[in-house]
Amino acid sequence: MTSIDQQQIINIFQSQKSFFATRKTQDISYRIEQLKRFRTVFVQHTDAICDALMEDLGKSRKEAEYAEIQLVLDELDYCIANIEEWAQPVEVPSKPRPGGETVISKLTHQPFGVTYIIGPFNYPVQLTFSPLIGALMTGNTVIIKPSENTPTVSNVIAQIISEAFQPEYVAVVQGAIEENTLLLTFPFDYIFFTGSANVGKIVMAAAAKQLIPLTLELGGKSPCIVHKDADLDIAAKRISSGKWANCGQTCVAPDYVYVHEEVKDALILKMKAYLKETYQDQTLGKIGKIVSQHQIKNLAGYITSSSEKLVYGGHYDLNTRHFEATLMDGVNWNDAVMQQEIFGPILPFLTYTDIDEALSEINSRPKPLALYVFSENQAFADDVLNRTSSGDAEINSTLIHVGSHFLPFGGVGGSGFGKYHGKFSFETFSHLRAVLQIK
Structure with missing residues (x-):
């Protein structure tokens, strides 16, 4: 410098x-x-x-x-x-x-x-x-x-x-x-x-x-809603692509998945399979480096504070700044990982049965930079977007709106x-x- x-x-x-x-x-x-x-x-x-x-x-x-x-x-x-x-x-x-x-x-x-x-x-x-x-x-x-x-x-x-x-x-x-x-x-x-x-x-x-x-x-905690009628193969692939890009250090990365209870287990299985296929040997470094050792410690703290909720990955190397793609299940709003934007390759899963309650939880928090919804029902997806506020949004995809110079990009509120x-x-x-x- x-x-x-x-x-x-x-x-x-x-x-x-x-x-x-x-x-x-x-x-x-x-x-x-x-x-x-x-x-x-x-x-x-x-x-x-x-x-x-x-x-x-x-x-x-x-x-x-x-x-x-x-x-x-x-x-x-x-x-x-x-x-x-x-x-x-x-x-x-x-x-x-x-x-x-x-x-x-x-x-x-x-x-x-x-x-x-x-x-x-x-x-x-x-x-x-x-x-x-x-x-x-x-x-x-x-x-x-x-x-x-x-x-x-x-x-x-x-x-x-x-x-x-x-x-x-x-x-x-x-x-x-x-x-x-x-x-x-x-x-x-x-x-x-x-x-x-x-x-x-x-x-x-x-x-x-x-x-x-x-x-x-x-930035903010950009939610990713996966409804029970979503194509889970598509959801697993596109959520993974959006989350693991740049080792999760993307301001519009899906910060957490809010998935319908009926399909939560199936979605996690498909995401595990996708990760194993994409990063076959799960060698540290496959998805890039975390920017600093300080951030590595922050990310590690999310896991150690709720270690029983770790279901995939979780390994890291402080010296090389590598961190595995990581999944956490059974997470709730009181967990440390849900208190601020993660900005790393950790993806927590929360479940809902009533979309009204889920949207109420999302709307009670600062407005995110992006919101993603996966559903094969257009009316459902449109209703989610109409009842929430975010900088931008996507239906059945993540992250790609940022790459379009035909679309305005930016946040709202926080x-x-x-x-x-x-x-x-x-x-x-x-x-x-x-x-x-x-x-």
Whole structure:
């Protein structure tokens, strides 16, 4: 990690303020040119990105290429192709004037100015570069602080940015709490944060002191409801895929399964079979690394506090930071594993017989970032979605909505606020300005 002192950080911010004041970023062709340059440099670092992700998080090449690289490229290409259209003023109806004058009303999009993007550790490339695309295509300048918990990846991110952009346009500040605390005192024009709710509150409090608009992409305990009429083979496969991706360190991973009592045992059997088939020898490391030894200890604590409920997996290695895919059965809301977002490869099972009671339990807790429901009855699935609140939702699948640049992604309530991806990023990172003209 490259060290940087306080004055250097101040200088970067001031240089970006000055550069934005030149209005060079207002030019759409400039934005497109810069994003294309970024794309070229980004692709050139594919091997370095994959190697760094393996080092920090144990991500396989296949997972890194799709979840961290291809999703960024897909969004880049989509946004580059549509910036000109999205940036055009939109004429809207006007109220007639008493004197009969001609009135023209239109909507325009303006960049905010200097923006601050705080990246997370779990998908450190995708969840840093996706909001970067939004900030740049709307004409902002950007300071990025990647996560200190993935230092190898952060170094690669810094290298990519330094090759693709001048620091007065886009710059990386590496560091931890000290650097972030300093940056949060600056009068940014917009802040975009992805991470935990606890840190999100700190970021929001700092932004509030200067009335800085922001987006918070947080997390929460995303429920996965499996009804008695669900296709259990599909449910077992798709829940497993969503849960074990990135070793469970995904903000929209199914945090727990709320399954109908009649099919609970059958579902667990199918999930065990799927895990044995997918990770045949159950060697530690098959599903990646946990980000830190501290988190390994947290996850281990969930198991030791309810060891009688462990039904599969549970092994871990503190030194290598590997943790097995783990299933816990007979869990209730008082168990430690149900008190906060797990953010690891442990999947607890709760049962219900009355969906009304299950939904009441879910609704009595903070709103999650995602909600999943498995059922072959469309009316049942729609009813569950109508009676709950979550950032986003899926029926008979998990996780894949995050990869669509046609859908807005973001939380609600305790899971955050603000939406991005594709056109929604354009709207998030720009000020919608109303313009009225009388002729």
